[in-house]
Amino acid sequence: MKVRLCEKNKGKAKVAKRLxxxxxxxxxxxxxxxxxxxxxxxxRIARVDGKKVVADEVDELVKKITKSTKE
Known part of the structure; x- marks a missing residue:
C-alpha cells in the first residue's frame, strides 16, 4: 500500500507513526x-494508492486508511 502525507498536514507525524x-x-x-x-x-488528509482520504481527526484518518487495506 502506498500512502503519501503532505508535510503541511496537521497530525502527520502521529498518523505516520500509527500506520x-x-x-x-x-x-x-x-x-x-x-x-x-x-x-x-x-x-487530516492522505493519498492512499492515488486516492484522496480525508478525516477530521488523526484516529479517524488512521482507521480509514487501515480499513482500505482490508478491501
Missing part, C-alpha cells in the same frame, strides 16, 4: 506536496 505500527506492507512518505492544495493545512 507504521499497524500496517506491515506500507510504503509511507511525507512529501512536500501531494497535489491536494489548500486541503492539507485545513484537515
Amino acid at each position: 507504521e505500527e499497524e500496517i506491515s506492507e506500507l510504503d509511507l512518505k511525507i512529501k512536500k506536496c501531494i497535489d491536494l492544495c489548500n486541503d492539507c493545512s485545513k484537515t
Whole structure:
C-alpha cells in the first residue's frame, strides 16, 4: 500500500507513526506536496494508492486508511 502525507498536514507525524505500527506492507512518505492544495493545512488528509482520504481527526484518518487495506 502506498500512502503519501503532505508535510503541511496537521497530525502527520502521529498518523505516520500509527500506520507504521499497524500496517506491515506500507510504503509511507511525507512529501512536500501531494497535489491536494489548500486541503492539507485545513484537515487530516492522505493519498492512499492515488486516492484522496480525508478525516477530521488523526484516529479517524488512521482507521480509514487501515480499513482500505482490508478491501
